């Protein structure tokens with residue numbers, strides 16, 4: 001593979017002089033700190049937040065490094081994975097000139113982030129059984145294609161994409177390949193963290209928003225070569241991960257027993273939910289899932305979605321999305337929530353409008 005990161009980078013980013021924060025210029029812990037215009041007295045809250053946090057999240061990364069078995073030079077932390085995605089556009093994609101490839105049906109933020117950054121999006125749909133078609137993807141690549149976004153396990157279909165197909169794209173594409181593993185903690189299949197050393201063009205994105213149960217803290221992780229991580233660090237807002245998030249997550253990482261326990265419980269609930277959904281006669285398909293949700297095909301999904309909302313059960317209507325006609329995406333809830341969902345869905349699907357086709 002012939003991969004040249006510097007050639008991929010936008011020229012003005014290569015020559016950019018980054019902001020140097022007070023904490024960049026002196027990072028010692030002891031001293032009289034009169035360099036950042038902070039409040040020396042404390043905070044208006046009971047707990048003190050008056051000092052700026054570590055811009056490079058060193059302590060947190062050391063812990064993550066052990067858990068993920070990836071060296072800390074290969075870890076970038078963002079305010080949610082969405083920040084890492086946005087920074088990739090800003091670092092590598094020239095507005096009005098470059099393009100990226102996405103594989104519908106897929107996570108919506110890639111296209112939104114491309115739009116915000118005025119970057120063209122080429123769409124290469126997955127096959128109807130939601131698999132990556134490596135030849136079709138590679139055919140779409142042109143001289144201005146900078147990033148290919150692959151989501152596995154895929155949102156909204158829930159399946160993993162075949163490993164060999166992903167690797168083929170990573171091998172034959174000279175730009176960046178992003179594998180979004182937001183749901184990897186629920187999957188029985190291995191992710192791609194162990195491929196980073198072999199593929200300097202690979203980024204693996206993970207998040208604490210799903211299995212870890214920390215969506216409100218906003219912590220996304222991008223794992224990549226030290227050179228890519230250095231570029232993202234260069235252009236990120238200096239204090240993108242709050243002190244509260246760094247501290248809370250650093251402590252939470254001690255608690256991996258609870259993580260395992262919650263994942264086991266969700267996977268148990270998931271299997272029960274699958275069986276219950278499959279028992280409803282009007283349910284057409286419950287697609288195979290390696291995530292914490294199911295894509296479910298039902299008659300007249302849009303109407304079913306609205307009727308469920310009237311019953312205060314909120315699922316995601318994906319019926320307008322490629323290959324997802326009449327599909328709802330349903331998150332695995334707790335035991336009670338799943339019982340309520342199944343009951344409501346059963347009731348709605350038994351209503352006359354489903355079989356009679358009246359609005």
Ligand SMILES: *Cc1c(COP(=O)(O)O)cnc(C)c1O
Nearest residue numbers: 080081082107155182207209220
């Ligand atoms: C939920 C989700 C994310 C999470 O994004 P955060 O900004 O980290 O909360 C990322 N990618 C996919 C595919 C998701 O479904």
